[in-house]
Amino acid sequence: MADILADRFSKQLLHDFSRIVKQAHPGFNSEQFIQLVFDEHWTDKQLKQRIRHISTSLGQTLPADYDAAIEILSAISPQCSGFEYLFLPDFVELYGLPHWETSMQALAHFTSSSSSEFAVRPFIEQDPTRMLQQMLEWAHHSNHHVRRLASEGCRPKLPWAAPLRMFINDPTPILPILQQLKADESEYVRKSVANNLNDIGKSHPDLLKQVARQWLGHDPRTDWIVKHGCRTLLRKADPEVLALFGLSTTPDVTISQFQLSEKQVAIGDGLPFSFSVRSNSSSPQLLRVEYAIYFVKANGKTSRKLFKITENEFDHTDRTYTRTHSFKDLTTRKHYAGMHQLSIIINGVEQVTEAFEVTKPM
Structure with missing residues (x-):
């Protein structure tokens, strides 16, 4: 996936971007910028390396004064929306640590058109107390992109980012931010809060369960956050979490007509399977x-x-x-030949299992 995304930083994109910059700042040397970006090492760079290389090239071609450079980038950012412009907040990460006030305004500004969730993390590492206070202020912001930044930026285990080990060890300092956002009107924000909770639960399941018990039952939006935030513990069939959501650890069920359509499936193909579930309880059973x-x-x-x-x-x-499970290789999962198993799980309890063979494609 990262390799595919890296290809989105095309020559056409950067040529268009350089023209936008030059319109806002006629002194910008767009030819030099393009030459710096597409040097002899460009094709060897991966996703994050390309983002940082573009930021560095901007640093060599924009005004040396940081405030002046940010003023230019802020002026053009409404025309630069999407993942491809992650180099704008990355510019702040690269050059802005000594310029706190300007950088905070820039991160909040850029996150609406791209996302500052990665760029904010070095500021947390530099001064966690000050940065958490800033993020708590962002959690009250009128713009839902900025409110999401408050939650997403302090996730202990944000994908594609360096882990925030201080919050992996002790996540309690970020709880006031999540508390503020726990019934946010924006689904975009609520998903981030849930993902943050899920991160917390991977290292501190007891703390997540404590939060879940405190938050549940007050607001449907919060209830959804708690359920989604507990998804890893639900997959692990944690007894306390199952009980919290009304799921018995000893489900009284019958699984029948379980069958795989084939005993072999080639890598790249799909495996259809089917089964029936019936509750044996005298009353409806979740x-x-x-x-x-x-x-x-x-x-x-x-x-x-x-x-x-x-x-x-x-x-x-x-x-x-009836379902069909695909065995096509993905960027996140590569398949290997050999004997596999498929099981049906009810409330975390494995009910029936069938073996099948995955083979190399013909």
Whole structure:
């Protein structure tokens, strides 16, 4: 995925960008900027390296005065919207640490058209107390992009970013930010809060469970955040979390008609399977229905991954589910030949399992 995204920093994009800069700042040397960006090492650079290289090239061609450079970039940012312009907040990360006030305004400004979630982290590392106070202020901002930055920027384990080990060790300083945003009107913000909670729960499950108990039952928007934030603990079938959401650790169910359409599937193809679920309880029973694939890894060992099918109330009626699991290689998952297993999971309890073989494509 990173390689695909790296290709979006095309010559056309950067030529267009340089023209926008020159319109706002006639003294900008667009030819020099393009030459600096597309040097002899450009094709060897990965995603984050390309972003940083563009930022460095801007630093060599914009005014040396940081405030003046930020004024130019801020003026053109409404015309530079999308992932491809992550180099704008990266410019702040690269050059702005000694210029706190200007950088805070720039990060809040750029996050609306791109995202400052990565660029904000060195400021946290430099002065966590001051930065957390700033993010708490952002959590009250009228712009939902800025409110999301308050939550997303302090995630302990933000993907594609260096972990914030101080918050992995002790996440309690970021809880006031999440508390402020726990019933935010924006789904965009609520997803970020849930993801932050999920990060916290990976290292501090007891703290997440404490927060979940305190937050549940007051607002439907908060309830969704808590449920999504507890998803890793739900996948692990944590008994306390299952009980918190009304899921029994000993579901009384019958799984019938479980079958795989084939005993072999080639890498690149799909494996259809089906099964039926019936509750044996005298009253409706809340069930979380998932299936698991035990994937063979490169070293020959297996690793289980869960896939949710539904979470619903069940009665004595059989409910049949048919799914097809794809074995196409992804940027995030490569498949290997060997004996795999597929299991049906109810409330974290493995009910039935069937083995099948994954083969190399013909």
